[in-house]
Amino acid sequence: MNRVRILAPALAAVLCLPCARAADTTPARRAFTAVPGPDAEYLLLRDRYVLERDGGVVHERELRLKINSFVAMHRLYGESRVELDPAAATIETLHNRTVRPNGQVVAAPENAVIDDLPPAAHRNPLWSHLRRRVFVHTALEPGAVIELGWRVTHKAGALPWLEANEAMAAEIPIAERIVRVELPAGVQLRGGVAGAPEGAGAAWTKPARPDVPEGGAWVWRRTDAPAVPDEPGAPARAACVPMLRLSTCPDFAALAEEFARRVAAAGPVPPDALAAVKDAAAKETDWERRVLAALDVLPNELAASAVGPVLQSWRPRPLAEVWQAGVATPLELAVFQAAALDAAGIAARPGLAGIRGHAVPECPALAGFERPLVLVEDPAGARRLYDVRDPARGAPLEIALDAPVLHGALGAGDAAPAVPAWRRKVVFAGEIVPDGAVRGALSFSAAGGAVPHGTLVREPQRLADDLAAQLLPGGKAKGVRVTALDRSACSLACMLEGALPAADALGLLDLDVSKIAGGIDAALPVLAPVARTSPVALPGPGVEELDITLALPKSMKVVALPASLCVRNSLGEVTVAVDARADGSLRIVRRIVLESKEAPASAFEEVRGLVNAWREPAARSLLLRREGGGK
Structure with a gap:
């Protein structure tokens, strides 16, 4: 009898299963219903450049970024970063907030804005003062819109002129892309859009000039810019998207003169470093081997730093400080090697190779020249290019490199060559x-x-x-x-x-x-x-x-x-x-x-x-x- 009492409830439950399944016809609620479309999209991406009368340059950025997925929240756009040199520029946070899907505006707390050391400056005492401003975006969820604004002000004299190098498309769609440049009266702006898509319209080549008191402003605007994903095996990013390159530099001769001035400011080669280069070169009798032996000395003595020319404003530190610190950025190594070779009797100068991409030949600017090189003149007077870290690697760069080269005292610069097959x-x-x-x-x-x-x-x-x-x-x-x-x-x-x-x-x-x-x-x-x-x-x-x-x-x-x-x-x-x-x-x-x-x-x-x-x-x-x- 007890066995019957125990089995009866279990039997009743089994008999009721079909009825329970029939009643449960409502599908389970999904934890997240994805917003159709890309992971994220810019509703607005606006840059504003202002050249002040005293030579200072102001760069403001405003963006409205809509988040559509958890991938965008947690892996792609949860933070925004800006790197700068505090010795030459200051940064201000204009606003950092999130608009939730229900319309609620959530301002980020003060501790959501952080200053830290750029990864490239790690283990480099000469550039340990560099800073990276990190904006942490809070209250994110699918459908939320990030609203961020910041302003970087370059001190008067920190930059010789105004330069802009802005992409007019991104890896996600942009509903409205605006670049505005404000100049004092009488200042000429050079450059334009490289790689503009077919049928882009007059706004790409003839920007409107709204009235600005005692000066002028140029505005480039693009709407509904499609996404250009950064896919594996693609060319350099500058060759895949339209690039707006602008400069108030008078001409390429002035550009080469400014680069040569910054190189000269690095000072002479320390005597013991020069002695090491001369000793290495003296051991070789063949000219080719002498050059390679001399170029190998400094990369073996100086640790490599990842600080690029842009972050250091194309200004190398004094060579005596570099030698004492035992670490060099690529630009500093190029300047150091060229000065040492030249002092050892081998005609050499530092150079900068541009980024492979769409050309804007009428735009003299340092922006885009980001690969330091050493230029050597051989006994016949021909120019050779060498990599700063591994000069013997690969093919001769003057033949293989399909990018413009800026080379100061050896000439104003070369356009991108037609690379032979x-x-x-x-x-x-x-x-x-x-x-x-x-x-x-x-x-x-x-x-x-x-x-x-x-x-x-x-x-x-x-x-x-x-x-x-x-x-x-x-x-x-x-x-x-x-x-x-x-x-x-x-x-x-x-x-x-x-x-x-x-x-x-x-x-x-x-x-x-x-x-x-x-x-x-x-x-x-x-x-x-x-x-x-x-x-x-x-x-x-x-x-x-x-x-x-x-x-x-x-x-x-x-x-x-x-x-x-x-x-x-x-x-x-x-x-x-x-x-x-x-x-x-x-x-x-x-x-x-x-x-x-x-x-x-x-x-x-x-x-x-x-x-x-x-x-x-x-x-x-x-x-x-x-x-x-x-x-």
């Missing part, structure tokens, strides 16, 4: 002997931006060993000879010796016949299998070719040849040609041609076609088997 070719002709050893002749040639000039000057053996190891794991280069070398072309020859890789459990020997050391593989973009809205950066224009000829012994049989293929489109060409000859030898030729340095988003499928063809696994592998081997 580069070329890289590796040819191997060898044989496989019955015991699996591989021997043959290897040659390498390159031109343009593919010339590893510094490596060939210093370590041709290392380059040859890298080439051999990529063609054949464990391969060694012997009898290395540099047969031609200048800044624009080179060639190298050697003998390659090695052995085939070990056979797998089935007796198959898998030989990768696709790799070139320092080749194009690493430079090709990694492409996601989705549609794209931004351009794709390509390592072109250029040609790479790998030509392999192998003579096989009678005891070696071919199991599978690399797949032959040919893909051509408006961006270039990929071909893999395989020839199995009657005498038992094989010839495999892989070739890729790229016609340009970037492709528009509309040509994304063509980019995918070329990259996928070049990376096709079936076209990279040669399978061999020893006769009688395997199962």
